[in-house]
Amino acid sequence: MKEVWEVVIGMEVHVQPATRSKMFCGCAIAELNAAPNTHVCEVCLGLPGVLPVPNRAAIEACLKSALALGCEIPRHTKFDRKNYMYPDLPKGYQISQYDLPMSINGALDVGGRRVRIRRVHLEEDTGTLKHAGDKLHRAWESYVDLNRAGVPLMEIVTEPDIRSADEARDYAVELRAVLRAIGVATADMEKGQMRVEPNISIRRAGSEELGKKTELKNINSFRALHRAIGYEVERQKQVLESGGTVEQETRGWSEAEQRTFGQRSKEFAEEYRYFPEPDIPPLELDQAWVEQLRGSLPELPSARRARLAGKLPAAAAATIAADRELAELFEGAVARGAPALPVANWIVNEVAPTGKLPSADALAELVKLVEAGNLTRDQGREVLAESVETGRTPAEIVAEHGFAQVSDESELRILAQAAIDANPKAAADFRAGKKQAIAALMADLRKRAPQANPKKANQLLLELLG
Numbered sequence: 001m002k003e004v005w006e007v008v009i010g011m012e013v014h015v016q017p018a019t020r021s022k023m024f025c026g027c028a029i030a031e032l033n034a035a036p037n038t039h040v041c042e043v044c045l046g047l048p049g050v051l052p053v054p055n056r057a058a059i060e061a062c063l064k065s066a067l068a069l070g071c072e073i074p075r076h077t078k079f080d081r082k083n084y085m086y087p088d089l090p091k092g093y094q095i096s097q098y099d100l101p102m103s104i105n106g107a108l109d110v111g112g113r114r115v116r117i118r119r120v121h122l123e124e125d126t127g128t129l130k131h132a133g134d135k136l137h138r139a140w141e142s143y144v145d146l147n148r149a150g151v152p153l154m155e156i157v158t159e160p161d162i163r164s165a166d167e168a169r170d171y172a173v174e175l176r177a178v179l180r181a182i183g184v185a186t187a188d189m190e191k192g193q194m195r196v197e198p199n200i201s202i203r204r205a206g207s208e209e210l211g212k213k214t215e216l217k218n219i220n221s222f223r224a225l226h227r228a229i230g231y232e233v234e235r236q237k238q239v240l241e242s243g244g245t246v247e248q249e250t251r252g253w254s255e256a257e258q259r260t261f262g263q264r265s266k267e268f269a270e271e272y273r274y275f276p277e278p279d280i281p282p283l284e285l286d287q288a289w290v291e292q293l294r295g296s297l298p299e300l301p302s303a304r305r306a307r308l309a310g311k312l313p314a315a316a317a318a319t320i321a322a323d324r325e326l327a328e329l330f331e332g333a334v335a336r337g338a339p340a341l342p343v344a345n346w347i348v349n350e351v352a353p354t355g356k357l358p359s360a361d362a363l364a365e366l367v368k369l370v371e372a373g374n375l376t377r378d379q380g381r382e383v384l385a386e387s388v389e390t391g392r393t394p395a396e397i398v399a400e401h402g403f404a405q406v407s408d409e410s411e412l413r414i415l416a417q418a419a420i421d422a423n424p425k426a427a428a429d430f431r432a433g434k435k436q437a438i439a440a441l442m443a444d445l446r447k448r449a450p451q452a453n454p455k456k457a458n459q460l461l462l463e464l465l466g
């Protein structure tokens with residue numbers, strides 16, 4: 001008999017808030033392609049005799065994120081040292097938060113499931129190891145780049161409330177949408193600004209006891225997250241159904257092989273010897289400031305999605321609601337009298353993929369021109385691109401290019417007749433039943449007048465040939 005398993009997933013997500021400088025020093029955040037070790041100072045190198053100073057912008061981003069996730073903000077919070085030895089951490093410790101995190105007890109609703117948020121706290125990133133050479137011939141060399149050492153990270157930890165790979169992906173997507181909507185992070189996974197680590201266990205359906213869990217690392221896209229969890233759940237089922245036991249461990253995800261692999265055992269809890277960071281006094285958060293931040297939060301994607309869902313198909317509503325700028329563009333263009341559905345289509349298909357935003361005025365004008373049949377869709381695309389580039393209005397661009405479509409019937413009738421007269425063979429073929437011969441007539445007509453409204457021209461050709 002096939003056993004029924006319940007999947008239990010908790011998520012740990014690290015997100016880099018969009019600050020200009022690092023968490024505890026004035027070093028600028030390095031671009032991805034910056035030369036190694038060019039964004040470092042005494043503080044983030046951990047040299048003796050220097051003092052870390054918390055970055056107010058990072059604290060603000062963390063508090064806003066926590067508030068958007070419905071967390072409580074305790075009045076008192078502090079930083080702690082998490083001690084461990086690793087080459088990418090020359091200080092020998094990471095400044096994080098242990099027993100008094102910046103926030104606790106929130107929730108994020110995703111597709112009908114409430115995922116409880118245990119905590120959102122702040123910490124600093126480590127450096128990056130780079131390996132070169134040839135392991136086989138023992139010419140293996142490792143280098144450390146400390147540009148990322150001390151970069152602020154928010155850690156967002158859920159309770160084990162997620163029940164499938166789909167829900168885990170939806171949670172991560174929604175979390176990113178919230179963080180983007182409130183403007184605290186861009187959270188691009190491929191740039192390492194958002195790192196998702198699911199912990200996964202399975203248990204026999206109906207059991208209350210949690211199974212042994214594995215934690216997955218090296219996941220760099222939502223797709224990889226979904227696949228890695230799917231793989232891991234199947235692996236654990238096979239282990240348990242064949243009488244084995246799941247080992248508590250950290251596992252990596254191999255994108256190339258599409259499988260997880262064991263990295264290190266977590267059979268014994270790691271001992272980090274946390275203690276309060278002696279160089280940073282505990283923080284007492286000004287409640288008036290917290291309330292001011294709460295009041296400054298914009299509408300969240302879930303609320304926006306609910307509002308847009310009345311006007312648009314669900315997929316378009318979701319895409320637009322996930323991005324504050326797209327949502328504002330949509331609402332601005334509709335407020336200027338452009339019809340909602342075509343506006344949404346232009347945003348989803350043309351604006352979102354390029355990432356270049358026209359003004360609401362320009363988009364409204366463009367959509368109206370296309371909908372009225374004064375501009376073909378291809379011409380519309382060209383006009384849109386040029387409008388974004390130059391800031392000129394679609395009407396100005398259309399006038400300059402002579403793009404305006406000819407929809408006038410008497411004018412089009414003359415053009416259609418001219419095309420028929422110039423191509424007697426195609427006309428005869430069409431009349432003899434070769435319907436595709438109309439393409440040659442249409443091509444001739446478009447050559448005479450590229451701006452001819454294609455739908456009306458086609459109608460008139462049919463009428464004249466009939």
Ligand SMILES: [Zn+2]
Nearest residue numbers: 025027041044
């Ligand atoms: Zn520094």
